[in-house]
Amino acid sequence: MKKKSAALLVVGLLAATLPFWAADQYQLHLAALIAAFWILIGGLNLVVGYTGQLSIGHVGLLAVGAYTFAILAGPEEVHPALAVLASGGLCGLFGLLLGLPSLRLPGFYFAMATMAVALIVGEFIMANGDLTGGGIGLAVPSFPAPFDSPAGFYYLVLGLAALVTWCTWNVARRMWGRGLIAIRDNPVTAQAVGVPVFRAKLKVFVFSGITAGVAGAVFASLQSYITPDTFVFELSLFFFVCIIIGGRGSIVGPLIGTMILTALPELVAPLAKLGNFFYGLLLLVVVLLVPEGIGRVFEVIAERLRPRRIESIPVRPDLDRLTRALQRPR
Amino acid sequence: MSSAGTAAASTSSAGDEELPAESQTGVDGDDALVAARITKRFGGLTALDDVSMSLRPGEVHGLIGPNGSGKTTMLNLLSGYYEPTSGVIRCRGEQLGRATVQRRAAIGVARTFQQPRLLGALSVLDNATLGGWSHSRAGFVATLLGLPSVGTGDRALRAQAAELLHGVGLGHAIHRRANLLEHAEQRFLEIARGLALRPRFILLDEPAGGLTASEIEHLGGLIRTIRNAGIGVLLVEHHTDFVFRVCDRVTTLDVGRMIKHGTPTEVRTDPEVIRTYLGA
Numbered sequence: 060m061k062k063k064s065a066a067l068l069v070v071g072l073l074a075a076t077l078p079f080w081a082a083d084q085y086q087l088h089l090a091a092l093i094a095a096f097w098i099l100i101g102g103l104n105l106v107v108g109y110t111g112q113l114s115i116g117h118v119g120l121l122a123v124g125a126y127t128f129a130i131l132a133g134p135e136e137v138h139p140a141l142a143v144l145a146s147g148g149l150c151g152l153f154g155l156l157l158g159l160p161s162l163r164l165p166g167f168y169f170a171m172a173t174m175a176v177a178l179i180v181g182e183f184i185m186a187n188g189d190l191t192g193g194g195i196g197l198a199v200p201s202f203p204a205p206f207d208s209p210a211g212f213y214y215l216v217l218g219l220a221a222l223v224t225w226c227t228w229n230v231a232r233r234m235w236g237r238g239l240i241a242i243r244d245n246p247v248t249a250q251a252v253g254v255p256v257f258r259a260k261l262k263v264f265v266f267s268g269i270t271a272g273v274a275g276a277v278f279a280s281l282q283s284y285i286t287p288d289t290f291v292f293e294l295s296l297f298f299f300v301c302i303i304i305g306g307r308g309s310i311v312g313p314l315i316g317t318m319i320l321t322a323l324p325e326l327v328a329p330l331a332k333l334g335n336f337f338y339g340l341l342l343l344v345v346v347l348l349v350p351e352g353i354g355r356v357f358e359v360i361a362e363r364l365r366p367r368r369i370e371s372i373p374v375r376p377d378l379d380r381l382t383r384a385l386q387r388p389r
Numbered sequence: 390m391s392s393a394g395t396a397a398a399s400t401s402s403a404g405d406e407e408l409p410a411e412s413q414t415g416v417d418g419d420d421a422l423v424a425a426r427i428t429k430r431f432g433g434l435t436a437l438d439d440v441s442m443s444l445r446p447g448e449v450h451g452l453i454g455p456n457g458s459g460k461t462t463m464l465n466l467l468s469g470y471y472e473p474t475s476g477v478i479r480c481r482g483e484q485l486g487r488a489t490v491q492r493r494a495a496i497g498v499a500r501t502f503q504q505p506r507l508l509g510a511l512s513v514l515d516n517a518t519l520g521g522w523s524h525s526r527a528g529f530v531a532t533l534l535g536l537p538s539v540g541t542g543d544r545a546l547r548a549q550a551a552e553l554l555h556g557v558g559l560g561h562a563i564h565r566r567a568n569l570l571e572h573a574e575q576r577f578l579e580i581a582r583g584l585a586l587r588p589r590f591i592l593l594d595e596p597a598g599g600l601t602a603s604e605i606e607h608l609g610g611l612i613r614t615i616r617n618a619g620i621g622v623l624l625v626e627h628h629t630d631f632v633f634r635v636c637d638r639v640t641t642l643d644v645g646r647m648i649k650h651g652t653p654t655e656v657r658t659d660p661e662v663i664r665t666y667l668g669a
Contacts, residue, residue: 225535226533226534226535229532229533229534229535229539230529230532230533233527233532233539233540233543234518234519234521234522234525234527234532234542234543234546235527235529235532237508237511237515237518237519237522238519238522240508240510240511241508241519244508244509244510245506245507245508247502247506248502248506248507248508248519250489250490250491251468251490251494251499251500251502251506252494252519252520252522252523252582252586253491253492253493253494253495253522253523253586254491254522255491256491259529262529263529266529266533308510369565369569371571372561372562373573373603373604374557374558374559374573374574374577374604374607375558375607376556376557376558376577376607376610376611376614377555377556377558377560378556378610378611378614380552380555380556381553381556381557381611381614381615382556382614382617382618383552383556384549384552384553384555384556384584385553385556385584385614385615385618385620386618
């Protein structure tokens with residue numbers, strides 16, 4: 060536990076001081092992109108990694124958030140801060156409308172439903188050219204000072220990403236986290252202890268919609284120009300793969316996954332040429348070698364090298380203690 | 390979240406052990422979990438045919454019978470997984486007709502499973518704490534925002550679960566991942582999780598399955614302790630010696646019909662029970 064918080068502190072310090080030691084503007088841009096993706100992936104992680112609902116359509120929500128921001132903050136001249144809130148709110152509502160019919164479907168069909176929505180959003184953007192610019196796209200305004208510089212904007216996105224991380228961490232370590240994992244691993248148990256399975260799924264899904272909307276807004280501003288091609292379906296799979304590679308039921312793992320999968324192809328030129336092949340290969344390697352995810356890779360290696368022997372101790376109830384434990388008021 | 394309604398003064402039920410099934414439902418009224426004239430059909434198969442039984446607070450009620458006699462069906466009806474084809478289920482006077490499984494937890498009906506259903510990825514402590522879900526007042530938004538009350542409530546439920554784990558004899562394994570538990574440990578963890586509901590009634594589905602003789606002794610101790618705490622225990626079990634030893638009342642089913650209900654001695658000596666189930 061202590062090692063983890065120390066590592067977290069180091070990562071936090073590195074992230075916070077990045078503008079002072081980054082080699083060039085491009086690295087800063089890349090870091091902001093990772094943070095923007097993480098706003099979405101962090102929220103999606105509760106849906107996929109914790110609740111086990113395989114949504115592969117979040118690029119649709121990202122697009123809705125991005126276009127909402129671009130239209131409101133651009134032609135409509137709404138203050139960007141309000142436009143971000145509107146993006147989050149609208150995508151939360153969108154998540155609710157999407158989740159209501161689809162979250163009752165069993166896994167595979169739910170995934171198909173979310174994929175269909177992602178495709179429909181793309182078509183909708185193309186078809187409504189006078190609102191969205193169609194295939195030509197839209198210019199996206201940047202944020203006002205002090206967020207108009209690359210460093211200022213980076214801090215804004217980093218702050219939002221930290222907020223999302225904190226929120227999901229609050230969920231993961233409390234009763235809600237246990238309830239969500241119960242829905243993922245054993246719905247019958249979840250029901251038996253009183254978890255309202257559908258409503259819990261819906262709440263988490265709406266939260267992931269809000270984060271996707273906010274992510275869309277800052278992502279659009281970071282890109283400064285968006286077209287339907289910005290929101291290809293592969294991006295949705297990319298989000299999903301970041302979580303799977305990072306490991307289910309973890310926050311740090313998917314965060315590492317997001318950083319690696321976003322940064323490596325950009326920083327290592329030969330990997331960029333491989334494109335989707337790189338993602339596919341990495342996914343294959345992780346799923347086959349460390350299905351627990353890269354977040355636990357050191358744990359897994361340590362356990363393989365030095366397997367911990369568990370001593371078999373016969374259960375011996377302490378009935379007096381049980382009696383005392385049962386004497387609590389209902 | 391105690392929504393079980395009125396705990397009205399009990400029209401007591403002491404001393405009517407001998408009453409036949411139909412009249413029994415009338416006397417157990419107010420503080421018991423009652424299945425009244427339950428029939429359950431699956432397509433053409435009648436799993437339960439006009440069976441009545443009750444589970445009172447502070448008793449151990451055994452439910453025995455050959456395979457396919459409807460024991461687990463009854464347990465699934467009482468815990469809300471099935472809806473009866475006809476008849477009603479009442480808990481403390483409240484009719485539970487269509488109350489979902491989730492609501493039973495809030496009403497105070499806990500259960501365990503024939504095959505332990507644990508969350509292998511979580512620690513033993515987290516598994517047991519999950520049983521306290523219906524006592525957690527933390528909403529999703531409050532949890533997201535990390536409100537202090539959420540942390541306080543969570544710590545209290547963890548502490549309660551830890552006490553229960555020490556009580557059932559899993560103190561040594563509290564931080565172990567649940568998928569590393571041995572069979573008996575899994576069974577006892579299921580019971581601890583059920584008790585974390587702070588139930589009025591707990592339904593145990595073959596808890597002695599796969600346990601060694603000494604582990605069964607421990608299980609008996611647990612069951613008596615739970616009963617003495619005022620909780621009603623339904624024991625669905627094949628292990629008849631064990632049932633006759635720990636139960637206050639026993640109901641015997643055969644192909645969906647009740648063939649005998651009474652004290653362990655009465656049931657054990659009943660010629661019909663011996664013929665259909667116990668053997669000579």
